[in-house]
Amino acid sequence: MTSSHPGRNAGLPVAPFGQRRAVLLLAATLAAALLGWTPAQPAGAHGQLVSSQPAADGLVEVMPSRAFLTFSAPVKEVKEIAVVGPDGSVANGTATANGPEVTQTLWSGPAGDYTMSYFVVSEDGHDVRGDVRFEVGELSVLAPGADQAPAPARSAAEPEDDGPGIAIPAVVLLLSVAVALVLGRRRATRSG
Numbered sequence: 193m194t195s196s197h198p199g200r201n202a203g204l205p206v207a208p209f210g211q212r213r214a215v216l217l218l219a220a221t222l223a224a225a226l227l228g229w230t231p232a233q234p235a236g237a238h239g240q241l242v243s244s245q246p247a248a249d250g251l252v253e254v255m256p257s258r259a260f261l262t263f264s265a266p267v268k269e270v271k272e273i274a275v276v277g278p279d280g281s282v283a284n285g286t287a288t289a290n291g292p293e294v295t296q297t298l299w300s301g302p303a304g305d306y307t308m309s310y311f312v313v314s315e316d317g318h319d320v321r322g323d324v325r326f327e328v329g330e331l332s333v334l335a336p337g338a339d340q341a342p343a344p345a346r347s348a349a350e351p352e353d354d355g356p357g358i359a360i361p362a363v364v365l366l367l368s369v370a371v372a373l374v375l376g377r378r379r380a381t382r383s384g
């Protein structure tokens with residue numbers, strides 16, 4: 193484009209700047225309207241995995257007969273639920289979706305590490321996929337350090353929550369003791 197070259201435009205009649213800007217704005221607005229531009233409006237909600245059974249990083253003593261996956265939005269279609277362990281796949285048949293919940297029937301499987309991979313289509317038409325890792329086995333059988341493993345311990349002990357509840361009354365108590373001591377001493381000096 194050479195039209196912006198100052199030498200070529202010099203002699204041409206040019207609309208005042210303000211007027212030109214108004215025309216540009218109007219043109220842009222019309223173009224946007226013609227293109228049907230609107231802020232992206234998904235047809236449905238985009239789902240994410242909210243919880244599962246077996247739970248992520250969880251330990252189950254025996255392989256359950258069914259696995260459940262709960263999403264934050266309805267599942268339109270299940271592409272695949274795979275549950276693979278030490279002896280291969282334990283997925284028994286095709287998974288079914290009921291609203292936001294997906295159910296997969298399972299064969300029994302030996303103790304060990306399992307990965308449940310999900311691939312579903314969310315309400316808004318987007319693919320949602322991921323892995324849930326869990327373990328089948330008895331607590332006593334686990335190697336040392338495994339009892340520090342995530343899910344059960346994490347929900348049981350949340351020390352931060354108790355922090356302020358104890359700390360604030362303690363501070364208040366200390367402050368009142370200090371105030372009482374100061375007042376008491378003042379009163380003592382005044383009377384004595």
Ligand SMILES: [Cu+2]
Pocket residue numbers: 237238239314316317318
């Ligand atoms: Cu989406």
